[in-house]
Amino acid sequence: MAQAEIGLIGLGVMGSNLALNIAEKGNRIAVFNRTVEATRKFYADAGELQSQIVPCETIEEFVAAIRPPRPIIIMIKAGEAVDQQMELLKPYLETNDIMIDAGNANFRDTMRRFDNLKDSGLTFIGMGVSGGEEGARHGPSIMVGGRQESWKRVEKVLTSIAAKFDGVPCVDWLGENGAGHFVKTIHNGIEYADMQMIAEIYGILRDGLKMGATEIGEVFGEWNRGRLNSYLIEITEKVLKAADPITGRPIVDLILDKAGQKGTGKWSVIEAQNMGVPATGIEAAVAARSISSMKDEREAAEKVLGLPNVGEFRVADKAAFLKDLESALLASKIGAYAQGFAVMSAASREFNWNLPMPTIAKIWRAGCIIRSQFLDEITTAFTKDPDVANLIVTPAFARMVKESDGALRRVVSAAALGGLPVPALASALGYFDSYRRGRGTANLIQAQRDFFGAHGFDRIDGEDAHHGPWGSGLSA
Structure with a gap:
């Protein structure tokens, strides 16, 4: 039997979908899960892809099934579990075999793992994977950090499974050791900011203009056909228009207003602060999620303080105000991306990664959660001037900021006067005003x-x- 081209450990939701994607693209893959029953079920459910899959029930069998030098994807919960899995694997591996952490790892853990392996003959890849369950199955954006020769060993497989933008795979090698996981962390930080800004606009439409969820969904749908075209705007329309099968009401109106977080947004803020780079949009988004989790305290505070006594939220021209909201969201999104790329530039210098900014923008154009129309424009901006201090001073984005500045100012002012919280939108305005x-x-x-x-x-x-x-x- 032919050996597998790559191996994967961890057949949870992400691991299973990634393994099926690898097999579907014509790559033979060996799979292993700590629970044997999970491996057997995965293989049984693989259908016509079974011929590309080698199910293994022991580590020895798994390692022997992969062609040397063996690339092995570890897709399990980040943190100590990864270290434990690596220790279990090491006795069975040979020189130049590659362990690949594809989870949401802290890049400092990735750098530590590189250091721990430096005299072992083994090597490591820290691989950021974005796109969620759907992306893993049909094409994620992939950010690779490690030795370039390790990248060359897995390039064919990863290129085949990555999302494509105009035929260009959304995957690349970004630099040594923790580069890939750092870029994924900042991707998630921008994602936090983007989601918070969208939620704040939703709050203005819901609580200020008293619009229902379906009507708000129509607004986001219209915006998605214009300058704000992006995955997050697209799914916002779908979420707002979805009905609860039990009550028939909009499902979003029945969801508890407590947002979860797994740490990557916080890591983005910590690293930005460590390097002295302002990332105020990400900071505001992380803080907003923390406040959202304090549901009991917020309800108690409302009873003590009441809501702001500001009267009815009014706008003179609803159609004009909706256009302002669209422009304000565009401006604030630009601020979040600019801050994220500024943090990556600082990290590139600090860790000697030489991060390729145009390449990062390119591989975010499809597959990942923050994919949006203007990533093509970001690619062009960084291609023309890879060392620019900040995205917002490039000609194209300076023009967009100038065009949308007034709208952002009016929206933040209206929200403040109406007693509606917009911490991320306000942070974008403060950032622009301070930076200029x-x-x-x-x-x-x-x-x-x-x-x-x-x-x-x-x-x-x-x-x-x-x-x-x-x-x-x-x-x-």
Whole structure:
């Protein structure tokens, strides 16, 4: 029997779908699950794809079924479980075999695993996979980090299973060690921001304009045919129009307003802060999810504080305001993407990854959750100027920000006056206003820091005096 081209451990939802995708694209794959019954069921349900699948019930059998050097995808819960699985595998592997963590791993864990394997003869790939269950089955966006020779061993298989945009596979090698998982983390951070901004617009339509879910769905459907065309806008329309089979009411109206999170958004914020890069949209989105989880506290606070006493939310021209909402959402999305790419640029320098920004934008154009129409424009912008400091100062995006700035300002103002929370939209406006202002207010902060801590400051006139006269009579 011919050996498998690749192996996969972990036949949960993502692992099973990824394995079927690999088999369907003509690649022979060996599969193994800790629970033998899961392996048997997976194989039994594989139908006509069984001829491409080698079901294995022991680690020894599994490893022997794969052509050396053996690439083995580990698709299990991130964290300690991955380390344990790697330790179980290592005694059966040979020089140049490749363990591939395809879960939502913290990139620092990935870098640690590379270091731990450096003298073992084995190697590692940290592989970000985006697209959820559907993407895993029919074509995800794949972000690969590791040694380039390891990438070459799996390139054919991964290229065959990745999503395609105009025939171009949405997969590539992005750099050494943790590069792939870092890029996936930032992808998820942008996803958090994007989802929060959409939810805030939904809140304005629901609570401000008093529109029903189906009508709001129509609005998002219209926007999806224009500049906001994207996967998240597309599914927002579908979600809002879906009816509950039990009551017949819009299902979204029956869902508890507590958002879950698995950590990647928080990791994005932590790393942005570590590198001193503002990612205010992602920060606002992570904080909003945390507040959403405090359901009991929020209900208690409403009883004590009440909702803002601002009267009825009114707009003079509903059609014009809907256009403002569309433009405001576009502007805030641009801000979130710009912040995400700025964080990746800083990480690229810090970890010597040389992350290819145009390539990252390209592989996000299909398959992944944040795929959207303007990723093509981001690709073009970074191709023309790969080292640009920030996406929003490139000609195309500077023009879009200028065109949508007024709408974002009006929407945030209307929401604030109407007592409707829009932390992510407001963060985008604050980000644009701060980034574009050559003379800010941090001079006062530097003066305060020098006053209480003698931290010093630089002067605009270049004079060689770096402390204020706080200790003299002039300070009075």
